[in-house]
Amino acid sequence: MYRPALGDLDAVIAIAREGSFRGAALALGMSTTALSNAVAKLEAKLGVRLFNRTTRSVSLTDAGRTFVEQVSPALQDIHGAMDAVRSQQATPSGTLRINAFAAGARDVMSPLFLEFLRRHPEVHVDLVAEGRLVDIVAEGFDLGLRRADLVPADMIAVPLGRPQRYAVVATPRYFKQHGKPRTPTDLLRHRCIRIRLPNGALFRWHFEKRGETAQIDVTGAITLDEASLAREAVLDGIGVGLFLEQNVRDDIAAGRLTRVLDDWTPPLGDLCLYYPGRRNASAALKAFVSLARELGKRRP
Known part of the structure; x- marks a missing residue:
């Protein structure tokens, strides 16, 4: 009688959770080919397809959905038992x-x-x-x-x-040419780097000072969703950027960037x-x- 390896079952659960073979392979630390082969072997032994595969997507079949619903709790119990044993280890591994x-x-x-x-x-x-x-x-x-x-x-x-805190920065040359904003609303007259959040929404810059708050929907020449790219744009003089302080701390210390509105960016937590x-x-x-x-x- 065929008994699947624990890793094969983990593979099915990971694919169902991640929605893709590539994402599941990354989560499990294995190659996409090895993962695909493991699932194909399991499907062959079970005699049913667990996943519908196209070039664009992966989804559970009805049989696969039933399989995951029944196997997932049992796997959690098994991994819980393994964690209980590992907790007795003297040496972390x-x-x-x-x-x-x-x-x-x-x-x-x-x-x-x-x-x-x-x-x-x-x-x-x-x-x-x-x-x-x-x-x-x-x-x-x-x-x-x-x-x-x-x-x-x-x-x-x-x-x-x-403590996490935002910093509003631009190059000294930019501020020499365009002046420094003194209040958050002054940013509306500046070219700023717009920020796109992971959910696709545009980030509104939030400020606070002695109980007064302001949310500014800045405008600018470019919208980015990655802090390192935004930093490169600001260092190149494209405009003003808003960053978590640790992303630009060294640039401020070295004089590559100048910080403004410091009193409007209190610690966040x-x-x-x-x-x-x-x-x-x-x-x-x-x-x-x-x-x-x-x-x-x-x-x-």
Whole structure:
């Protein structure tokens, strides 16, 4: 009697969750070809197709949907039992999957991620940096990294001592030619880098000063959805940009960029590591959280 390997079942669940073979392969750390072969073998043994495949999309068949609904809870129990055993490890090992936004990950890359790997060389960290907010449990992550006000209420949050704040900047030459904005509404007379959010909406620049708030729908020559590209545009003198402070801190210190409206950009909240409350956390997760708490007690 054919008994599928646990990895084959994980493959089906990952494809159903990610909606694509490529996304599932990246999540599982394997090649798309190997993943496709594993699913094809499973379908052949079961005698049914689990997925409808086209060049543009992947979707569950009726049989596949029934299969996933019945197998998924059982897999969670199996992985829970494995986590319970791993929690008894003396030495952290295995893989930690972490979801973060890019600017936050850069801010703690050396003192948290790389320091953890130096201390625990038997652990592999799989870090996914993206702008969208995800359900870390539903998408198979062990931990998340976001600003405090974006951490779900049912998660355990660990402040990292990295207050998040926006910075409005442009080159000294740009401000010499066009003048510096003194209030947020002055930005309406400037060329600004527009920001597109992961959901496709345009970001309105938010400001606050002594209880007074302002949201400015800026205009400019270019709209971008990636901070590093926006930084290049601002450094090239195209206009004014709004960034998380850590993305342009070195440029400000070196004089490449000049900051304005400093009194209108108060701290937004601390950067936090967060995770679900699990009774049987792995030794690797416990060690990572411990280092995060240690980092939170220090100042950058």
